Amino acid sequence: MLGHAMDLQNRVALVTGSSRGIGRAIALELGRRGASVIVHHRRNSTRALAEAVAQELRQIGRHTLVIKANLVDPHDVAQMFSAVQNAFGKLDILVNNAASAVFRPLLQLEEKHWEHVWDVNLRAIVLCIKHAVPLMSTGVIVNITSLGSIKYLPNYGALGAAKAAIESLTRSYAVELAPAIRVNAVCGGLVDETSFSELIPSEVKERVAQLTPAGRMVKPGDIAKVVAFLCSDDAEMIRGQSIIVDGGLTLGLLP
Numbered sequence: 001m002l003g004h005a006m007d008l009q010n011r012v013a014l015v016t017g018s019s020r021g022i023g024r025a026i027a028l029e030l031g032r033r034g035a036s037v038i039v040h041h042r043r044n045s046t047r048a049l050a051e052a053v054a055q056e057l058r059q060i061g062r063h064t065l066v067i068k069a070n071l072v073d074p075h076d077v078a079q080m081f082s083a084v085q086n087a088f089g090k091l092d093i094l095v096n097n098a099a100s101a102v103f104r105p106l107l108q109l110e111e112k113h114w115e116h117v118w119d120v121n122l123r124a125i126v127l128c129i130k131h132a133v134p135l136m137s138t139g140v141i142v143n144i145t146s147l148g149s150i151k152y153l154p155n156y157g158a159l160g161a162a163k164a165a166i167e168s169l170t171r172s173y174a175v176e177l178a179p180a181i182r183v184n185a186v187c188g189g190l191v192d193e194t195s196f197s198e199l200i201p202s203e204v205k206e207r208v209a210q211l212t213p214a215g216r217m218v219k220p221g222d223i224a225k226v227v228a229f230l231c232s233d234d235a236e237m238i239r240g241q242s243i244i245v246d247g248g249l250t251l252g253l254l255p
């Protein structure tokens with residue numbers, strides 16, 4: 001058995017947007033390492049997916065709770081953290097993973113699109129952290145960002161700007177919430193087996209895999225393992241960083 005198995009025992013973790021994709025993988029990885037995990041989703045239609053994640057966690061003996069909340073609604077966010085407090089009495093780990101985007105060239109984005117991107121990807125994180133901190137005597141916050149924070153990606157301008165802002169906030173929170181709460185970000189490359197990667201033609205994904213020094217695209221589990229590491233005591237001295245998990249894709253200047 002690996003040294004880190006069950007190192008998150010007795011920790012309570014909330015992973016936003018964990019009904020599917022990367023959030024699901026993070027919830028399951030934290031659970032495998034011993035944490036109780038709150039599975040969060042937004043829509044009625046994803047309730048069954050969230051329940052399935054919770055069921056997987058129960059099968060390995062973890063305490064879990066499914067919470068539906070629209071993170072752009074302050075009332076929903078407040079209720080979500082009340083439910084966490086009522087069920088577990090504390091929070092040790094918050095993973096801000098939920099995201100939603102409008103993929104268009106910048107000049108085609110309307111006011112409502114900007115509002116949506118800021119509200120879901122930025123304001124919601126600020127709100128979640130505000131409610132989480134009183135429940136965390138010590139703990140870890142991990143924000144999930146993407147290469148759009150540092151690179152140009154077609155139609156990704158709005159979400160990229162939000163991700164860059166999250167990485168900036170990560171540094172500020174890391175200082176302002178220290179020493180008890182550690183804050184870092186995990187910046188993912190193009191992640192296969194997600195709703196986003198499903199939109200990408202297979203020949204483009206093959207090209208990305210070829211250009212990736214690791215020899216394949218990143219998978220949700222790759223992100224989840226780095227998040228779990230940042231949540232572990234081994235990462236005590238890592239603060240305010242955005243760890244790129246892209247298999248080395250962005251290292252090359254020329255293909």
Ligand SMILES: NC(=O)c1ccc[n+]([C@@H]2O[C@H](COP(=O)([O-])OP(=O)(O)OC[C@H]3O[C@@H](n4cnc5c(N)ncnc54)[C@H](OP(=O)(O)O)[C@@H]3O)[C@@H](O)[C@H]2O)c1
Binds near residue numbers: 017100147
């Ligand atoms: N996919 C990639 O290639 C990639 C690469 C790098 C970084 N990332 C980042 O990784 C994270 C997860 O990505 P993903 O592709 O796995 O996401 P996804 O499949 O699109 O899932 C998004 C999650 O966020 C939830 N959500 C969306 N809007 C919400 C709102 N207003 N309130 C509450 N929850 C909301 C969704 O809930 P419902 O299920 O109820 O809709 C869902 O659980 C994001 O931060 C993304 O930017 C993704």
